[in-house]
Amino acid sequence: MAVSTGPQRRQTWRTRLYRWDSKGAPYAFVAPFFVVFAAFGLFPLLYTGWLSLHQVSLYNVSRSRWVGLQNYTDLLSGPPSRFFWNALRNTVTLGALSTVPQLLLALGLAHLLNYRLRGRSFLRIALLAPYATSVAAATLVFALIFSPEGGMANWLLGLVGVGPVHWEAGHWTSQFAIALIVTWRWTGYNALIYLAAMQAVPGDLYEAAAIDGANRWRQFWHVTVPALRPTILFTVVISTIGATQLFGEPFLFGGQSGHQGGAANQYETLGVLMYDQGFRDSMLGRASAIAWTMFALLLLLGLVNALIARRLRRAQ
């Protein structure tokens, strides 16, 4: 009896193991991501939310004091409110100054690269080079270009007879310079995404358009752009998120006063304000409140994007 059931039992054990393997293995394989995400994504998010309801200093987290929503009301109308609204405005203007030209340029570049060009692969790699450069290196080079003393930007302006500009000190001049760094770094990346999408557009659409007498410009406008709509939406979402979190470029561009976005806070973004309040002024609670406000802002922007996307899909 025992002898005859042996292999059978082993059989069921093996099938059970096999079944467990096919059902459980995927979870085991994705587990590392979720463990890391829980430790470095979810926990900090929740803990930051908890901190934002306290008055707590960086050096003394254990002595935190419950203050309810005071950190949030302070941001909206308390002592730091002037800096918060200023940072929000700067984030919006810097975001617009960098995202809009960046995506338009990327679209144009992708269109040009879609033609049969000599050295096409080289050009594509060259486009991606700024993206591969570190923020710190790029920003320091641009800070030299826009330096008031012997910078290249002022030298070029001097050639056409325009007096030296103190780029970093001015409100719009500094924002222009920072937007240029962002644009320089991300245009190539977006262009490659557009290019990939363009190559998926069926060639017969262009042939049909050509037979109908459409020139290249009209082909671009009536065939390429509609086909790229989902891709454009994707890049808009990604760029908006990037613009909301803008930190490295303004922080490093300002040198000694970068931590507060310039002496007059003229290019202080929400990210820079969060850093300044949290790590320079040791006010972790308020910095956490800024972090959550940024999070809420991103959710709001995501919602608006989703609504627009649905609209567009319906229009199609």
Next chain:
Amino acid sequence: MHLSATSHSRRTAALATTGLLVTALVLTGCSSSSGGSAGAGSTGGSRITLTVGDFGTFGYKEAGLFAAYSALHPNITIKEDTTTAEADYWTALQTHLAAGGGLDDVQALEVGRIALATSDALNGSFEDLAKAPGVNKDDYLAWKWQQATTADGRTIGLGTDVGPMAICYRQDLFQAAGLPSDPAQVAALWAGDWSKYVQVGQEFQAKAPKGTYFMDSATGLFNAVVSSSAQQYYKGGTLDYKNSPSVKSAWDLAMQADAAGTSQGLKEFDTPWQTAFSQSTFATTVCPSWQQANIQKYSGPANSGKWNIAQAPAVGNWGGSFLAVPSTGKHKAEAEALVAWLTAPEQQAKVFQAVGNIPSNQKAYSLPGLVDFKNPYIGPNAATGQLFSTAAGTIKAAETGPHAGDLQNDFSNGILLVEQNHKSASDAWAATVQQIDSSIQ
């Protein structure tokens, strides 16, 4: 097709391995962080490693002091854990103090942080060093000792260096503007009164070579005036900058210097400020002892011997540090002995000879090679050892508080608003007050 398929699966495998590795690292990282050198214990005979956390240039490695200490105590190895920028160092130190882990056996504290470190919020994290063997209170400059002493009389840090101030000036530019260039005569121009320094600036500017300014920035002037005064940002234990006479006169003098066009309006320590040294565009700068190294580095060999140094109208302190022993350390007794040895006169004198930091231990001043030290780049051969050690002795203790360092930054920024962003003095003052209010809870 086949090729891309293999490379794809290979990449998946690599990714999976990386994922597992990262998880493993994270898990082991969490469990072993509290391990460290726990096994060594604090018994005299066993081998131990002491870690010293500091920033910038403390000069211990340069003067060979860690190696010398290990030679004296063969069972002790010292590891320096150094960060270039003090601001980054302080951020990390705060989080380590809050977490109660990751601290070094010895931690350096900059003078701008010492008031916070001695306050009730933090002083429990550090050991009282007054009773450590070999420590003699009277050896240290009285005001330096006082800065690291808590309200209940515990001294949590021993002084390393101090930053007594002088004025560095360009002899060639002074001559060109018809001013004397001998240090004694130059010091006499503004002796005892910062407003005379601003007046000399106006005289200089009237005859200055084209494209040159009297001073690099009015922020240096502001800090010098405040730090050489008896009442600074605090009074009676509370922040009281609005009624402080020194803050008012420093602000007014800075505004006056800027309005008269005597300041180049540079942002101190920024790249344009550094290049301005080599371009010889300003004639004076406020010169704490550590500034000599910057002058030499940024002015370059081409300007060797063109700078000289004179006594400031009034002496203040700018910079300098302390060494402290965190209470959570495993080798506190050994760490305290190391701190006492590193801040003793002989060692401070060696650091001075290696990197030029002015000792806070007065006994070091009587050692050879200090008071008679001459700087070959400045002067040339200006008697900087004599000048700075005398100046350090005349600094008076002033009340300070946890936010003194923040206020110094906020006011420097307020002056930049006038110099670079062309705001009116009253607008800049209002913006500075707002900045201060928003950075204190």
